[in-house]
Amino acid sequence: MAGGMLIIGAGECGGRAALALRDLDYQGPVTLVGDEPHLPYERPPLSKDAMASDAPEIKAIASDAILAEKSIRHIHSVQAVAIDRAAHTVRLSDGSVLPYDKLLLATGSTPRKLPMPGLGAHCVYLRTFADALAIRAHLTPGNRIAIIGGGFIGLELAAAARKLGAAVTVIEAQPRILMRGVPAEIAEIIHDTHVAEGVDILCGDGIASIADDGRQVRTTLAGGREIVADLAIIGIGAVPVTGLAAEAGLTIDNGIAVDAELRSSDPDIFAAGDCCSFPLAVYGGRRVRLEAWRNAQEQGALAARNMLGAGEAHAAVPWFWSDQYGLSLQIAGLSDEGSSTVRRDLGDGAFILFHLAEDGRLVAASGIGPGNAVARDIRLAEMLIGKQAKPAPEALGSQDVKLKSLLAA
Amino acid sequence: MSDWVEACATGDIDEEDVMRFDHGGRTFAIYRSPDDEFFATDGLCTHEKVHLADGLVMDDIIECPKHNGRFNYKTGDARGAPVCVNLKTYPVKVDAGKVLIRIG
Ligand SMILES: Cc1cc2nc3c(=O)[nH]c(=O)nc-3n(C[C@H](O)[C@H](O)[C@H](O)COP(=O)(O)OP(=O)(O)OC[C@H]3O[C@@H](n4cnc5c(N)ncnc54)[C@H](O)[C@@H]3O)c2cc1C
Ligand code: FES
Numbered sequence: 001m002a003g004g005m006l007i008i009g010a011g012e013c014g015g016r017a018a019l020a021l022r023d024l025d026y027q028g029p030v031t032l033v034g035d036e037p038h039l040p041y042e043r044p045p046l047s048k049d050a051m052a053s054d055a056p057e058i059k060a061i062a063s064d065a066i067l068a069e070k071s072i073r074h075i076h077s078v079q080a081v082a083i084d085r086a087a088h089t090v091r092l093s094d095g096s097v098l099p100y101d102k103l104l105l106a107t108g109s110t111p112r113k114l115p116m117p118g119l120g121a122h123c124v125y126l127r128t129f130a131d132a133l134a135i136r137a138h139l140t141p142g143n144r145i146a147i148i149g150g151g152f153i154g155l156e157l158a159a160a161a162r163k164l165g166a167a168v169t170v171i172e173a174q175p176r177i178l179m180r181g182v183p184a185e186i187a188e189i190i191h192d193t194h195v196a197e198g199v200d201i202l203c204g205d206g207i208a209s210i211a212d213d214g215r216q217v218r219t220t221l222a223g224g225r226e227i228v229a230d231l232a233i234i235g236i237g238a239v240p241v242t243g244l245a246a247e248a249g250l251t252i253d254n255g256i257a258v259d260a261e262l263r264s265s266d267p268d269i270f271a272a273g274d275c276c277s278f279p280l281a282v283y284g285g286r287r288v289r290l291e292a293w294r295n296a297q298e299q300g301a302l303a304a305r306n307m308l309g310a311g312e313a314h315a316a317v318p319w320f321w322s323d324q325y326g327l328s329l330q331i332a333g334l335s336d337e338g339s340s341t342v343r344r345d346l347g348d349g350a351f352i353l354f355h356l357a358e359d360g361r362l363v364a365a366s367g368i369g370p371g372n373a374v375a376r377d378i379r380l381a382e383m384l385i386g387k388q389a390k391p392a393p394e395a396l397g398s399q400d401v402k403l404k405s406l407l408a409a
Numbered sequence: 410m411s412d413w414v415e416a417c418a419t420g421d422i423d424e425e426d427v428m429r430f431d432h433g434g435r436t437f438a439i440y441r442s443p444d445d446e447f448f449a450t451d452g453l454c455t456h457e458k459v460h461l462a463d464g465l466v467m468d469d470i471i472e473c474p475k476h477n478g479r480f481n482y483k484t485g486d487a488r489g490a491p492v493c494v495n496l497k498t499y500p501v502k503v504d505a506g507k508v509l510i511r512i513g
Contacts, residue, residue, distance in 0.1 A: 016490055019490075042491070061491075293476070294476070294477060297490045297491065301489075301490070319477070321475075321476070328475075371463065372459065372460070372463040372464075372474035372475060373463070375463055375464065375465070375474030375475070376463065376464065376465045376474065379465045379472060379474075379477070380465065404425075
């Protein structure tokens with residue numbers, strides 16, 4: 001047991017896995033390697049209200065003191081560059097070589113690049129705290145911000161930018177914002193809220209060209225419209241970071257392919273979080289890759305258990321949230337598994353759409369409302385989804401029927 | 410200082426549920442367990458100061474509505490990511506159908 005547990009990627013997933021190994025009383029060496037200069041930290045605040053403060057701060061998952069107390073060795077600002085599977089070692093960009101008994105790849109995902117010429121220094125992406133600080137400096141009253149892509153990160157940033165008084169235009173090539181994974185009924189509410197807050201949303205028109213002249217960015221749409229901005233933020237999705245795994249010959253399938261126990265095609269190498277694709281038990285083993293914070297936490301903890309030999313299969317239901325202005329959206333499950341929906345109104349404009357499969361199974365629930373209005377019922381829906389329950393549509397739709405009572409059934 | 414304060418009537422909270430109670434500029438969460446006992450904790454999650462009373466009570470766990478952080482509301486113990494700081498708890502007694510908490 002000389003090599004111990006080595007974790008590559010000190011993000012949400014890697015950080016949680018390291019802590020979990022110690023919570024499980026593992027006594028051997030635990031080493032966490034990350035290429036960012038920071039402690040492991042939470043990314044969700046980077047696009048939300050925290051961005052609107054004068055001096056955004058890192059929300060660390062564990063302090064230096066906790067890492068020291070738990071004897072977790074955190075090597076930062078260094079990249080893992082090669083895995084030698086036969087020797088059970090990983091080489092780092094500073095030339096050092098680390099041994100492992102079990103290796104966890106928690107390398108996350110990285111923003112999808114806009115495949116276009118003409119991008120320059122005023123065309124940016126958001127993934128890291130450093131990215132967030134650079135963007136924050138541009139979010140000033142009257143500054144013109146173009147957001148390319150009407151997905152969650154772009155829309156959350158639009159809300160933060162409005163709060164700081166910037167002029168915001170969102171450009172989405174699809175016919176509506178949030179095409180992926182969000183029902184139209186809910187996307188419409190988010191759209192209308194942005195418009196009411198003064199955001200200009202342009203949907204259904206692709207980008208013909210972009211020109212960053214070093215001072216401003218001119219975006220020309222296929223339909224001829226031009227948007228001139230002081231900063232363009234590109235948020236068109238993310239791609240898994242798989243280079244290290246691919247070069248080591250591990251199987252890649254929309255992410256590092258792992259089994260239900262998060263083990264890659266090499267039994268001593270695990271992968272978890274945004275970088276992996278895995279079979280989702282609740283949908284009969286459909287292979288998915290999630291980009292979700294709770295999933296990164298849960299898989300980090302599960303990988304830790306399985307690195308120690310627990311042999312436990314992943315069983316969680318996907319869950320995601322987003323905050324924009326005073327609205328919170330929460331989604332449990334994957335709505336594309338459903339073929340019909342039932343709406344439940346919760347008052348104050350809050351509602352949940354339940355997505356049912358043809359055989360009557362509840363497969364997903366999407367809710368939106370002020371504050372945390374939908375939280376409880378989404379959580380109960382998540383448990384029903386996990387049980388593959390087939391609740392009566394009338395019961396789901398009626399406020400008089402408590403969802404908790406369906407769970408007991 | 411350590412006065413008993415009336416928070417609500419016993420009938421105001423369902424079994425296995427939670428209610429928010431504000432007093433003296435502070436906010437608390439009052440719980441009724443599945444076996445009909447009452448408990449009280451600080452009202453805000455230790456992760457991002459969200460009102461726990463919007464969360465879900467299952468057995469002796471309160472789950473935060475924002476990111477599903479979990480606490481044992483009887484002891485205040487944080488039960489896993491993303492919460493790591495325990496909740497403060499307060500003594501509770503029931504008197505003539507009223508739920509009283511002692512705010513120290
Ligand atoms: C702005 C933003 C807002 C978000 N908001 C939400 C939200 O509201 N709700 C939600 O559910 N999810 C949200 N997410 C998604 C969530 O943050 C991710 O799902 C989560 O961070 C994934 O964790 P991870 O550890 O798998 O990857 P990451 O957090 O990306 O961590 C991976 C780390 O590994 C490092 N790394 C990669 N390769 C190497 C290497 N070879 N050597 C060393 N280090 C390496 C990376 O630099 C990174 O630090 C958001 C993400 C972003 C960027
Ligand atoms: S605010 Fe409670 S878990 Fe985050």
